[in-house]
Amino acid sequence: MNSLITIDSVKKDEEQFITDIITTKGNNLPANIEEVINIFEFTDFKAKAWKILANKMSKLDEQSDLYHLALRNGQQWGIAALYARKRRGDITRDMSKRIGSSKSDDGIWKKDRLKEIGLNPQRTSEDEQLSKHPDILDKVVESAKVHNEIPTTREVLNAIKVANAKISNARAQEKSDIKVAKDKTQAVKDYYDIVKGFKSGIKSAIISAKYGDFSAEGKNFLIKKHEEIKNLMSELEGLI
Numbered sequence: 001m002n003s004l005i006t007i008d009s010v011k012k013d014e015e016q017f018i019t020d021i022i023t024t025k026g027n028n029l030p031a032n033i034e035e036v037i038n039i040f041e042f043t044d045f046k047a048k049a050w051k052i053l054a055n056k057m058s059k060l061d062e063q064s065d066l067y068h069l070a071l072r073n074g075q076q077w078g079i080a081a082l083y084a085r086k087r088r089g090d091i092t093r094d095m096s097k098r099i100g101s102s103k104s105d106d107g108i109w110k111k112d113r114l115k116e117i118g119l120n121p122q123r124t125s126e127d128e129q130l131s132k133h134p135d136i137l138d139k140v141v142e143s144a145k146v147h148n149e150i151p152t153t154r155e156v157l158n159a160i161k162v163a164n165a166k167i168s169n170a171r172a173q174e175k176s177d178i179k180v181a182k183d184k185t186q187a188v189k190d191y192y193d194i195v196k197g198f199k200s201g202i203k204s205a206i207i208s209a210k211y212g213d214f215s216a217e218g219k220n221f222l223i224k225k226h227e228e229i230k231n232l233m234s235e236l237e238g239l240i
Contacts, residue, residue: 018043018080026083033091034117040084047081050074051150071148078150079141082130085153089131092124126157133160
């Protein structure tokens with residue numbers, strides 16, 4: 001089991017440092033947010049430095065050993081930086097809105113505490129998005145490994161947006177389907193009610209016809225309408 005990672009341990013073995021972060025997906029990082037901030041800034045700096053070198057080398061020779069070395073190191077440090085951001089998000093998500101006593105004025109508001117340590121609301125929101133969607137973060141990391149790329153926070157956030165959009169669309173479609181189903185159910189119920197009323201109406205009309213309440217001129221009109229209704233009923237029966 002890997003021991004807890006601190007910024008001091010970097011000096012001993014950088015390779016083991018990032019390997020441990022990647023292997024544990026950042027879970028071996030400390031719970032102290034200041035320490036995690038230091039680790040993120042260090043890993044992010046290293047990732048960007050290696051990425052710059054990889055970009056320069058790619059313009060010269062993508063087959064060179066130095067290019068592949070820069071790309072590999074940039075990828076490793078980039079992954080470590082992402083997991084450091086996720087760990088930072090884990091910590092801030094666990095913070096109460098008010099740190100300290102909730103029954104007095106001695107507590108410190110979470111936003112003020114984050115401001116003290118240099119974290120603005122947008123950065124914190126992005127960290128917490130990574131924390132809320134570790135599965136998507138892992139997928140971006142695995143994709144970067146497969147395609148020999150250096151993963152970035154922006155890629156993870158975009159993937160999260162796409163996933164959230166799919167969920168929202170699925171929920172909207174489900175609501176629409178339920179509404180349509182309810183409307184259809186109501187339409188069927190309404191038709192049964194109409195049939196009952198129509199049957200009763202015909203019986204009353206028959207009685208009226210026996211007493212000559214219908215005019216002779218209206219017969220052709222009734223025959224035409226009855227034929228239209230019969231055709232519609234036949235169509236409905238054929239669909240059921």
